[in-house]
Amino acid sequence: MKICVLVKEVPDAAVEKRMDQGSKRLDRSGEKNLNPFDTHAIEAAMQIREGGAVDVDEIVAVTMGPESAFRALHKAVSLGADRSVHLTDEALAGSDVCATGYALAKVLESESPDLVLLGQQSDDGECYTIGAVVADHLKMPSLTQVIKIDVQDGSLRCERQAEYGYDTVDVQLPAVISVGDAINEPRYPSLKAIMGAKKKPLDTRSTADVGIEADRVGEAGSHTAVLGINPPPQKQAGEIIEDEDTNETVEKIVSWLEERKLLA
Amino acid sequence: MSVLTYALHYEGEFNKNSLGAVSEGARLAGELGGEAGVVVVGGDDLTDELCATLGNYGAQKVYRAKAPEGLAQPVVDAMAKVIQDEGYKYALFGGGLLGFEIGAGLTARLGAGVTMEVTAVKVQDGGLVAERPILQDSAIVDVGYVGEPGIIIGRLNAFDIKETGGGAAEVVDVDVQLEEHSTRATMVQRGEQRGADVNIEDADILVAGGRGLGKAEGFEMCEQLAEALGGAVAATRAVVDAGWYPYAAQIGQTGKTVAPKLYLAAGISGAIQHKVGMQSSENIVAINKDPNAPIFEFSDLGVVGDLNKIVPKLTEAVKAKKG
Numbered sequence: 001m002k003i004c005v006l007v008k009e010v011p012d013a014a015v016e017k018r019m020d021q022g023s024k025r026l027d028r029s030g031e032k033n034l035n036p037f038d039t040h041a042i043e044a045a046m047q048i049r050e051g052g053a054v055d056v057d058e059i060v061a062v063t064m065g066p067e068s069a070f071r072a073l074h075k076a077v078s079l080g081a082d083r084s085v086h087l088t089d090e091a092l093a094g095s096d097v098c099a100t101g102y103a104l105a106k107v108l109e110s111e112s113p114d115l116v117l118l119g120q121q122s123d124d125g126e127c128y129t130i131g132a133v134v135a136d137h138l139k140m141p142s143l144t145q146v147i148k149i150d151v152q153d154g155s156l157r158c159e160r161q162a163e164y165g166y167d168t169v170d171v172q173l174p175a176v177i178s179v180g181d182a183i184n185e186p187r188y189p190s191l192k193a194i195m196g197a198k199k200k201p202l203d204t205r206s207t208a209d210v211g212i213e214a215d216r217v218g219e220a221g222s223h224t225a226v227l228g229i230n231p232p233p234q235k236q237a238g239e240i241i242e243d244e245d246t247n248e249t250v251e252k253i254v255s256w257l258e259e260r261k262l263l264a
Numbered sequence: 265m266s267v268l269t270y271a272l273h274y275e276g277e278f279n280k281n282s283l284g285a286v287s288e289g290a291r292l293a294g295e296l297g298g299e300a301g302v303v304v305v306g307g308d309d310l311t312d313e314l315c316a317t318l319g320n321y322g323a324q325k326v327y328r329a330k331a332p333e334g335l336a337q338p339v340v341d342a343m344a345k346v347i348q349d350e351g352y353k354y355a356l357f358g359g360g361l362l363g364f365e366i367g368a369g370l371t372a373r374l375g376a377g378v379t380m381e382v383t384a385v386k387v388q389d390g391g392l393v394a395e396r397p398i399l400q401d402s403a404i405v406d407v408g409y410v411g412e413p414g415i416i417i418g419r420l421n422a423f424d425i426k427e428t429g430g431g432a433a434e435v436v437d438v439d440v441q442l443e444e445h446s447t448r449a450t451m452v453q454r455g456e457q458r459g460a461d462v463n464i465e466d467a468d469i470l471v472a473g474g475r476g477l478g479k480a481e482g483f484e485m486c487e488q489l490a491e492a493l494g495g496a497v498a499a500t501r502a503v504v505d506a507g508w509y510p511y512a513a514q515i516g517q518t519g520k521t522v523a524p525k526l527y528l529a530a531g532i533s534g535a536i537q538h539k540v541g542m543q544s545s546e547n548i549v550a551i552n553k554d555p556n557a558p559i560f561e562f563s564d565l566g567v568v569g570d571l572n573k574i575v576p577k578l579t580e581a582v583k584a585k586k587g
C-alpha cells in the first residue's frame with residue numbers, strides 16, 4: 001500500500017496571523033512551521049505501517065506552497081515519511097479552495113496512492129474542506145474528522161463524531177481520509193531523523209509537470225473574491241484577573257458571581 | 265436567482281441547523297427573486313408529509329432522492345444533479361459536519377467557489393456576499409462569487425429558524441445515478457451515544473472542563489464545583505473523544521448548544537467549534553493558564569492561572585458562601 005499525506009506550511013502558532021489589506025490574502029511572512037494538525041495524519045500513516053495489518057511500501061508527504069514550504073516537507077519526513085513531493089509554481093499563488101483542491105488532486109493523481117491522509121484543518125486557513133474536494137476529483141470515497149482507523153481487507157473501518165453521536169463507517173480503498181486531532185499523539189522526531197530528513201528524496205514539480213490546466217488555478221482560476229476586510233463587531237472586553245495569590249483570586253471570583261446573583 | 269439548501273434528517277426529524285439554512289435560503293431567494301429549493305436524501309422515512317413541512321420555513325420545492333443517509337457523497341450527487349438540471353445559482357448549508365463535506369464535494373464537482381464558517385449572508389449587486397470571520401474571529405471578510413454556482417457553508421447556529429407560515433412545499437422525486445465512488449463508503453453504525461446519558465440542557469449553571477484538566481480524573485474537580493454551585497458538568501470534544509467524559513455532555517458544533525446563566529470553563533482554549541455551542545450564555549467565566557487563550561476574547565470574567573490551584577479553592581469558597 002502507498003500512502004500520501006497532505007501537509008501544509010503555516011505561520012507558526014506564536015506568530016500573530018493577519019490579512020494583508022493590499023493583496024487581501026493571508027500575510028504569510030514570519031516564522032513558519034508544519035501545520036500541527038498534519039502531524040496527526042503522518043502519525044496515522046506510521047501507525048498503519050507499524051500495525052502490520054497491511055504492508056505499507058511507501059509514505060509520501062505532499063505539499064503545495066511557495067519555495068519555503070520544503071521545510072514543512074523536511075519536518076514531515078523527520079516524522080516518518082519516506083520521501084516528499086513539492087508542487088510549487090508562481091501560477092498557484094492566490095488559489096482558493098476550489099483551485100487548491102484541484103491542484104492537489106492533480107499531484108496526487110501522478111502518485112496513484114491507495115490512501116490519502118490529511119489533517120482536520122489548516123491552522124491558518126481553517127477551511128476543513130480540502131479532503132472532500134480532493135476526493136471528488138480523484139473519485140474516491142472520503143470521510144473527514146476521523147478519530148479511529150482499523151485496517152481491514154481492502155477497506156478501512158473509520159470512526160468519527162458527526163451530528164448525532166459517533167458514526168462507524170467502512171470505506172473501501174483507495175480513499176481520502178482526513179483525521180481529527182484526537183486520533184493519536186504524534187511522536188517527536190529523533191535527532192537522527194531530523195538530520196537525515198534533508199537527505200531523503202524531494203521532488204519539486206511545476207503545474208505543467210502534473211498536467212494542471214493553468215486557467216484553473218491561481219487568482220484567475222479562483223471562484224471566490226475577497227471584497228473587503230472588516231473588524232468584528234466590538235464586544236465589551238471582559239474583566240481579567242491574574243492569579244497571583246489564589247485566596248485573593250477566589251475571593252474576587254466569588255464576589256463577581258455574587259454581584260450577578262449566581263450564588264443564590 | 266434560486267437558492268438550494270440541504271436538509272439533514274434523523275429519526276424522522278429535520279436537523280435544527282438545516283431548518284435555519286432552509287429559512288435563510290428562502291429569505292435570500294426571495295430577495296433575489298428566485299426559487300427556494302431543498303434537497304433531502306434518505307429512505308422511506310422521508311414521507312410526503314415530512315418533506316412538505318419544509319414549506320413552513322419558506323421552501324417552495326423539496327427534491328427527494330433515495331440514497332443512503334448520513335454520508336456526504338450521495339448528497340453531492342443529488343445536489344449536483346438538481347443544481348445542473350434546475351439552474352440553481354447558490355447552495356447553502358447549516359453548520360453541520362456533513363454540510364462542510366457536501367459543500368466541498370460540490371465545489372470540486374461543479375468548479376465552484378466556496379466559503380465556510382459563514383455568519384451572515386447579504387444581497388449585494390444582485391448576488392450573494394458571505395461574511396466569514398477569520399483568524400480566530402479577529403477579522404471578517406466579505407466574500408463574493410466569481411461564476412456559478414456559489415457555495416455557502418454556515419457556522420453552527422448562524423441562521424435563525426423562521427416559520428414563514430407558508431403552506432406545504434411541493435415534493436419532487438429526483439432519480440439520481442450515484443457515482444461509483446459514492447457507493448464505496450457504507451454506514452456501519454450511526455449516532456452511537458458513548459458514555460452516560462447526562463442532562464446538561466436544563467442546567468442554569470454549567471462547569472465545563474477541557475483538555476487543561478490533564479486527565480479524566482480532573483473532571484472530579486469540575487463535578488465538585490458544579491455541585492457546590494448547583495449546576496451540571498459539560499465538556500469539549502477534545503476530552504470526549506479522549507474518553508474522559510460522556511458525549512452527552514459535549515458542547516459545540518458536533519455536540520449540544522446551551523445558554524445557561526453561568527458557563528464556567530476550566531482548561532478550555534475556546535476554539536470556534538466550542539464557542540458556537542455556548543456563546544449565548546449570560547455570563548462566561550474562563551480559567552486558563554494561557555493569557556492568550558482565545559476564550560478570553562469572549563469571556564466576561566477571565567482568570568489567568570492554574571486550574572488545579574484555583575478550582576478546589578473556589579469550590580470551598582462557594583460552599584462556605586452558600587452555607
Ligand SMILES: Cc1cc2nc3c(=O)[nH]c(=O)nc-3n(C[C@H](O)[C@H](O)[C@H](O)COP(=O)(O)OP(=O)(O)OC[C@H]3O[C@@H](n4cnc5c(N)ncnc54)[C@H](O)[C@@H]3O)c2cc1C
Binds near residue numbers: 477503536551554
Ligand atoms: C468539524 C469539527 C467539529 C468540532 N466540534 C467540536 C464540538 O462540538 N465541541 C468542542 O468542544 N470542540 C469541537 N471541535 C474541536 C475544537 O476545534 C477544539 O479542538 C476543542 O474544542 C479543544 O478542546 P479543549 O479546549 O478542551 O482543548 P485545547 O484546545 O487543547 O485547550 C486546552 C486549554 O487548557 C489550558 N490549560 C492547560 N493546562 C491548564 C491548567 N493547569 N490550568 C488552566 N488551564 C490549562 C491550555 O492553556 C489550553 O488553552 C470540533 C472541531 C472540528 C474541526
Ligand SMILES: Nc1ncnc2c1ncn2[C@@H]1O[C@H](COP(=O)(O)O)[C@@H](O)[C@H]1O
Binds near residue numbers: 006119123128
Ligand atoms: N497547500 C496545501 N498543500 C498540502 N496540503 C494541504 C494544503 N492545504 C490544505 N492541505 C491539507 O488539507 C487539510 C485541511 O486543510 P483546510 O481545508 O485548509 O483546513 C490540511 O490539514 C492539510 O492536510
